[in-house]
Amino acid sequence: MFLNKEKLVLLILLLCVSLETIVAQQFNQESTKVLKDHKVLVLNGDITYLPIYKVNRANIVASIIKDTLDKKDFNKVYKEDWSTTVFNTYWRNKQNKRPFSLHFADTVFASPVEHKMVVTSRYGWRRGRPHQGIDIDLKTGDNVRSLLKGKVRYARRHGGHGKTVVIRHDNGLETVYAHLSKYLVKENDIVEKGQIIGKGGVSGNARGSHLHLEVRYHGKSIHPEYLFDFSPGTKIRSDDIVVTKKWITPRSHRSTRQSKIVVQTDIEEITNEIENPTKSIYVVKKGDTLHGIARKHDVQVSEICKINEIRYNSVLNVGQEIVIY
Structure with missing residues (x-):
């Protein structure tokens, strides 16, 4: 049965009205969203606050997340100055001594060794040279684990470090594991927090078996104990930490004694002290x-x-x- 012209026009009008009603209802649902909370995301080393809404439709939240991620390249931190053959990819950059801030999504880190962490030599001046990390006691063949989740940038021999693994993390920080006897990861591998990445040893310029652990940001070595508490609680000292000149200067510390740790968290306050x-x-x-x-x-x-x-x-x-x- 065919519709005449008048009935066809009426049917089209009814469809248009119905469609408009549906769209209006959906708009009304979205307009009644209530802000519930914020979630902190670390994207390319920057802090992004993701709004969490209480809504009737779950796909609205999914859409917000997608839009947020589309605005930032989540993998950008793993692309800039990335090299699997150069130990310090920032060597051409001028060493800026101004304070910078680091954000941590985790509150604890994984112990790099499976027994009690005993620091045998600290970050600082040692025998007339800068010691840019800490030495943790272990036996040859012991498992060495990643402090945090990240991506392997470097896994090969490097000068006095011997067999070395460098892992870059989501906030741009890099952790260095040296004097290894064996690699258990390769370049560009994604590793989880606490994952075994190698075996301890005495490769390179090492006096007895130990793990030489460094923490670096844009080529600058940071005093590891300023960021991480190497007691059994394995706590990250704060979710936001301001790193000042003192904590990237080995000459300001002695490798034979523990430095007094006072964590700074307000970069504006530190900058103001420097400028005035x-x-x-x-x-x-x-x-x-x-x-x-x-x-x-x-x-x-x-x-x-x-x-x-x-x-x-x-x-x-x-x-x-x-x-x-």
């Missing part, structure tokens, strides 16, 4: 030298000389006041 420094006065004691005072306050001898208008080889007197910014 307050004068500090040091009173010279018996046995003090310009080099010793400079090391103690993490400044250059040339800076002290310039501020105080004294010479590099000036004799210091007990009781003399030295201005240090």
Whole structure:
């Protein structure tokens, strides 16, 4: 049976009205969304806050997640300055000493060894050279595990490090595992937190079997104990940590003793202190030298000389006041 012209027009109008009603109902459902919470995502080392809505339709939340991820390249951190043959891919970059902030999605890390962690040598100045990591005791053949989830960037021999694995993590941080006897991962492998990545050993320039562990960000070595608490709780010291010049300068620490850890979390406060420094006065004691005072306050001898208008080889007197910014 065929519809005449009038009935066909009426049917089309009814369909249009029905379609408009459905669209209006869907719009009304979306317009009544209630903000419930936020979820922190780390994308390319940046912190992104994902809104979580209480709604009637689950696909709305899925759409929000998709839109958020589409705006950022989640794998970008694994593309920039990525090399499987160069240990430090940032070597061409100028070493910026300004503070920077790191965000951690995890609250704990996985122990790199399967027994109690015993630090035998710390980050700092050692035998006239910078020791840019910490040494953790182990026996040859012991399992070595990844501190965090990430992607293997480097798995090969490197100078005094011997057999070395470098893993880059979602926030751009890299962890280095050296003196290994065997690799159990290869370049571009995705590894989970706590996954076995190799066997401990004495390869490279090692005095006895141990794991040499470094933590790096954009080529800068960071004092590992400033970020990670190597006690049995294996806690990451904070979800947001500001790294200042002191914690990327081995000369400011001694490998034979543990540094006093005071974690900074507010980068604006730190930046303000740098831009608006307050004068500090040091009173010279018996046995003090310009080099010793400079090391103690993490400044250059040339800076002290310039501020105080004294010479590099000036004799210091007990009781003399030295201005240090």
